[in-house]
Amino acid sequence: MSKKVAPVPGKVGVIIANTGTPAAPTAKAVKKYLSQFLMDPRICPMPRPMWWMLLHTVILRKRARASAEKYRAIWTTGGSPMAVAYEALERGLAEYYRNRGLSVEVRSAMSYGKPSLKRAVRELKEAGCERLVVL
Incomplete structure (x- = not known):
């Protein structure tokens, strides 16, 4: 009814x-997406300059590749x-x-x-x- x-x-x-x-299941696209997401002031767990340094020198280098592999596993022909x-x-x-x-x-x-x-x-x-x- x-x-x-x-x-x-x-x-x-x-x-x-x-x-x-992310726009694509690649390390580069995932890195861009995660950077935007994890630099959000509502998510940032410590003072921004320290967090930026940690995020861009350690976390994103490892996390972007690992996450891209997971995204590739579920990605569709439509995106x-x-x-x-x-x-x-x-x-x-x-x-x-x-x-x-x-x-x-x-x-x-x-x-x-x-x-x-x-x-x-x-x-x-x-x-x-x-x-x-x-x-």
Whole structure:
């Protein structure tokens, strides 16, 4: 049984957000992703200069290669399993709203990696969205 959805005035933008995923299952791409993620001030476990030095001289050198191997084991022909799933979710949700005649734009976005949250917000603003929902 399908619920009726009350129309919302103005165009709405929906962002399906997640932490992120590397762009490729390579040590270089994983290193870039992990660097962004692990330098986040909310994650950084010690003063930033000390953490930066430890992260870039020890942790990333070892972790990027090891993590890239694990990513290669789960990578799909379409790319990262997470990115592929979120893109499908974005298309499905957009279709759901479109089929109901609702003025809703949907984007998937990542805190670290691409597509970025910043890009998603910019695209939704450019599409004329007056309200923003982030999931």
